[in-house]
Amino acid sequence: MYFDSKTRLLVVAAHPDDEVLGCGGTLVKAIEAGAQIAVIFLGEGVSSRFPVGEYNSPEFAQQTAQRKKEAESALEILGIERVRYGKMLCTQFDTHPLLSIVKEIEKEMESFQPTVLFTHNPSEVNIDHRITYEAVEVACRPTRKWIPKEIYTFEIICSGGWKFNPYFKPNIFVDISQYWDKKMEAWHCYEGEARPFPFPRSNEGLKTLANYRGMAVGVEKAEAFCLVRLVV
Numbered sequence: 001m002y003f004d005s006k007t008r009l010l011v012v013a014a015h016p017d018d019e020v021l022g023c024g025g026t027l028v029k030a031i032e033a034g035a036q037i038a039v040i041f042l043g044e045g046v047s048s049r050f051p052v053g054e055y056n057s058p059e060f061a062q063q064t065a066q067r068k069k070e071a072e073s074a075l076e077i078l079g080i081e082r083v084r085y086g087k088m089l090c091t092q093f094d095t096h097p098l099l100s101i102v103k104e105i106e107k108e109m110e111s112f113q114p115t116v117l118f119t120h121n122p123s124e125v126n127i128d129h130r131i132t133y134e135a136v137e138v139a140c141r142p143t144r145k146w147i148p149k150e151i152y153t154f155e156i157i158c159s160g161g162w163k164f165n166p167y168f169k170p171n172i173f174v175d176i177s178q179y180w181d182k183k184m185e186a187w188h189c190y191e192g193e194a195r196p197f198p199f200p201r202s203n204e205g206l207k208t209l210a211n212y213r214g215m216a217v218g219v220e221k222a223e224a225f226c227l228v229r230l231v232v
């Protein structure tokens, strides 16, 4: 993983907040090195808090709008301007044909022409994260014109940590010690997502994971990735 002004990095995330949790520090580092970044959120991130099917209330509309605002603020802090918001409901990606999700990703790949792609890893409890990974795998079949040559998966605290038999085995570690404050600043835009420790998405929880990944490679804080494809 190397970033410079020729890097075009596409982040394919299921929900607003996954970009910060999974790779926020790395994105800031990439931008500093001159990379262009685009983010696509395939779905929204609040409907799982509502009873299934009850999405017509003003409260739902308000929370959805709020989450979009939070994402805009977080991306502004990270320094990302290019973003697309999908409409799939949170934890219901399985109600859509995989092909429709694949086509969304293909559309973005064709227009942005990424050299590097970040997405979810499949060892996650959240079904949207798993389906996003599967859709990226299909979208990146090498029969298409614009396929990123480097593809990495990231981890989402909670969803990954709560897996019965986790199998995410990172082999790439990005030192984000210098970018930690920026990551946390962006994270704090997503007000409704944090809860007190020992909930993993707490300040202490996030720091614990960053320190744990950092310890594996002798740095203070790291984000961990798995390289799933590299074409040289």
Ligand SMILES: [Zn+2]
Residues within 6 Å of the ligand: 014, 015, 018, 126, 129, 156
């Ligand atoms: Zn998510």
